[in-house]
Amino acid sequence: MSLNEGTGVVTVEEIQSYIPHREPFLFVDRLERWDAEKITGYRRYLESDFFFRGHFPGYPVVPGVILIESMAQCGGVGVLKSGLFPKGALFFLATVYEAKFRRQVRPGEEIRMEIQNIKVTNRLVRQKGKAYVGEEEAAEAEWMCIAGSRG
Numbered sequence: 001m002s003l004n005e006g007t008g009v010v011t012v013e014e015i016q017s018y019i020p021h022r023e024p025f026l027f028v029d030r031l032e033r034w035d036a037e038k039i040t041g042y043r044r045y046l047e048s049d050f051f052f053r054g055h056f057p058g059y060p061v062v063p064g065v066i067l068i069e070s071m072a073q074c075g076g077v078g079v080l081k082s083g084l085f086p087k088g089a090l091f092f093l094a095t096v097y098e099a100k101f102r103r104q105v106r107p108g109e110e111i112r113m114e115i116q117n118i119k120v121t122n123r124l125v126r127q128k129g130k131a132y133v134g135e136e137e138a139a140e141a142e143w144m145c146i147a148g149s150r151g
Contacts, residue, residue, distance in 0.1 A: 004083040005035035018080040018087065019073060024050045027070035028077055028113075037117055039078025043070050044110040052107055062105040067139040068096055071129040075115040076145065084120050091125060091145035099141040109133050123147055 010031035016022065033040040045052075045062050052060040076091045105111060115129040128142040 003036055004081065006081075007033045010034070010077070010081060015077050018077045020090065021073060025069075026073070027066065028073045029110075031074070031077055031081065034078040034081045036082055036084060036120075039075055039082075039113075039115040039117075041074035041077065041113045041115070042110055043074075043113070045105060045107055047107040049107070060107050064099065064101045064139065067101070067105065067111070067131050068099060068141050068143065069093075070111065071113050071115060071131060071139075071141060072127075072143055072145065074113040075117075075125065075127040075129060075143075078115060079117065079120060079125055084117070085125075085147060088150065090148045090150060092148060093143060094124075094146045095144040097142040097144075099139070101139050103133060103136050103138040105131075105133060105138050111138060118142070 012029055015028050027043050028041050029043050031041040051063055055063050072093055079085050111131040111133055113129055113131050115127050117127055119126040124146055126144045130140045131138045
């Protein structure tokens with residue numbers, strides 16, 4: 001398999017060709033950079049997102065686990081788009097390390113996710129990432145996903 005490094009805009013339609021997630025559980029809107037080391041993607045959380053109805057009604061914030069899931073999905077799309085795994089591979093979140101939440105993310109805000117690949121083998125992906133609102137850090141974590149297939 002060959003590496004595919006790039007910049008540009010990968011839209012949600014193409015993202016859906018790489019990972020199985022769909023509404024209401026797809027948390028990556030677009031990618032703008034992908035290579036063997038770094039991935040950059042974005043997600044805007046909308047007032048209509050399902051979790052806002054019950055997560056602090058009257059003062060909605062994005063749940064921390066959704067921020068981590070967003071970063072993990074972004075990382076998964078990036079390793080697939082960059083050719084580190086064959087298209088169609090699935091990633092199952094196995095471990096989350098050192099999660100920190102530094103700023104609330106509210107409806108209407110967009111996060112920029114900056115993901116780094118720490119270790120990529122044919123069976124696992126270990127990554128770390130940060131989510132920013134503008135230049136302000138909202139969350140950071142490190143995680144490991146086990147790779148699998150639809151078989």
